[in-house]
């Protein structure tokens with residue numbers, strides 16, 4: 001037993017691999033938050049009036065709100081006046097309109113991160129919109145997608161060039177009044193990605209955004225809006241890292257997805273923000289609002305997330321199932337190690353007839369990690385014949401970590417059915433010994449067992465990202481054994 | 483091949499093995515019998531490197547090297563294999579993936595090139611055929627949802643793929659139907675060679691009709707109470723363990 005926990009100890013204490021930072025000339029606004037700062041951000045981004053108005057309304061609403069206290073996570077109070085709400089790498093000329101204009105140092109950073117930013121990466125079939133601190137530096141494959149009528153660009157660009165689409169859809173799934181962090185984001189959001197798939201178009205490649213927090217004392221407040229018009233399909237992947245810093249950094253993003261009739265959106269996240277050190281110092285506060293709306297009949301939205309980073313993760317990617325026969329899915333792997341905390345799950349709000357939702361949540365806790373699954377399944381009066389199936393499994397490594405499950409179920413129509421199953425298991429000496437007696441190292445054994453545990457979720461990821469996610473999980477746990 | 487002298491093992495202060503002496507030479511098959519709880523599984527699991535025992539011995543040598551203190555994976559890579567009395571389930575991990583990982587871990591250790599998916603599939607298919615097993619078993623998660631008999635056969639399949647030098651089989655015959663028993667026995671016999679040794683833990687002399695042992699030992703109350711040839715197993719089948727003497731207290735072991 002003693003040996004097992006020692007091995008786990010070692011495996012758990014591997015170092016964060018994306019912890020380098022880049023020295024760049026930046027253009028930041030002074031720390032602190034006020035209407036003046038919001039006007040400054042909006043002006044820097046050359047936004048139309050409607051956008052500034054929306055930001056200010058959100059800000060005024062935010063001032064009336066207080067931080068949510070219902071989750072299981074704990075952190076010292078956040079000083080919102082000590083954060084800089086805008087930081088952008090200084091552009092060489094006016095702004096990076098092509099790759100040639102992007103700071104080479106920045107490109108090197110992306111290379112280190114393994115982001116396929118250059119056109120030669122076309123073979124990998126991934127179009128990347130990379131967001132570095134607050135602005136979107138380069139969007140690849142834009143032209144190719146443009147031929148199909150697909151709009152994939154930075155959020156700022158969409159604000160300037162697609163005002164009608166934006167006015168119509170922005171805030172229509174996550175209103176600026178939604179919750180404390182969403183309101184804050186609505187007031188100060190810096191950049192993010194925008195994507196529109198026209199009717200009948202099947203997006204031929206995975207679209208991807210890569211976020212990285214670089215500047216010190218900077219919050220990252222990105223906003224993503226994806227609209228899949230009638231009969232269209234899109235698969236989207238978001239990846240995140242941040243350098244190691246002793247201070248906690250705030251990341252409060254909002255993602256809105258809208259699927260119209262017969263459209264399908266698959267959204268996958270691999271989140272590897274800096275989790276803090278072994279003693280729990282530093283790390284990202286990842287307070288994120290992600291919500292999709294199946295607005296049209298027979299539409300489908302699926303969230304897949306692999307959450308291995310951040311000091312604190314607080315996010316509930318949700319689906320509002322409004323259209324009849326629409327489907328929502330949530331597949332999640334959340335790993336907490338050292339002193340990481342995760343309170344994550346989903347909300348499935350069934351409004352339409354015969355709507356279906358499926359939840360598979362896998363929590364892995366190691367070290368002193370705390371992992372909570374929180375899920376709401378709501379069947380409205382109108383949700384005739386709706387069905388939900390939820391499965392929550394927790395895996396514990398070692399005896400100092402914890403896992404909790406909080407399912408909330410509301411059923412307002414008698415024909416709706418909700419099923420929930422939950423399990424908790426521990427990687428035992430038995431499993432480890434079995435693997436080792438076949439010649440596998442303890443480290444490989446844990447990795448194999450954990451990956452087996454997550455298999456159902458990894459199957460939902462695009463192939464190349466599934467491999468990435470497996471490696472990431474290995475890295476996040478490595479060192480705890482051997 | 484295996485040389486155990488005065489092995490004493492306890493768990494949580496409770497003495498389980500109280501002075502075992504056992505020598506197994508290359509090419510030999512030894513059967514270990516004995517009542518429930520006498521320490522048979524403890525012995526073979528300890529030899530395979532299971533943690534959590536307090537063990538002392540004058541020597542536990544495998545191919546001349548001291549085993550106590552060697553990690554389980556190291557022993558496996560050097561050719562020790564344990565077929566578990568209760569095979570462990572690993573949900574979500576395909577049997578074929580697990581076996582390939584194990585096989586390549588061992589090959590790496592021996593400086594052999596790793597097998598790619600195609601070569602590995604060819605290897606494992608030939609072993610499946612030998613054991614009359616269905617290929618679908620390869621793609622199911624390791625032991626999860628397997629019937630008792632399927633688990634036991636799966637252990638023998640692993641052995642057939644990993645080709646150990648010293649195979650320790652803990653009740654690989656328990657819970658098998660008569661046809662499966664023959665198949666498992668065939669798998670064990672296929673492994674027999676002058677370079678290898680096999681230790682069979684069994685309760686039934688029936689297995690020994692198919693896998694004929696060189697020596698039979700009776701473990702009782704943590705000691706080898708009797709040793710003999712095949713006839714001993716046949717005799718035990720008739721008389722049971724009632725007449726088995728308790729053995730003598732062991733002298734203190736010199737190595738911890």
Ligand SMILES: Nc1ncnc2c1ncn2[C@@H]1O[C@H](COP(=O)(O)OP(=O)(O)OP(=O)(O)O)[C@@H](O)[C@H]1O
Pocket residue numbers: 493494496498516517518519520521522523524525567
């Ligand atoms: N981890 C443990 N903690 C406490 N007691 C143990 C432990 N492992 C084994 N024992 C005890 O040691 C004794 C020997 O167990 P072992 O499993 O070796 O017996 P066995 O000869 O294989 O029995 P069977 O024929 O039933 O398989 C038993 O009394 C058992 O309860």
Ligand SMILES: [Mg+2]
Pocket residue numbers: 522523524567652
């Ligand atoms: Mg036993």
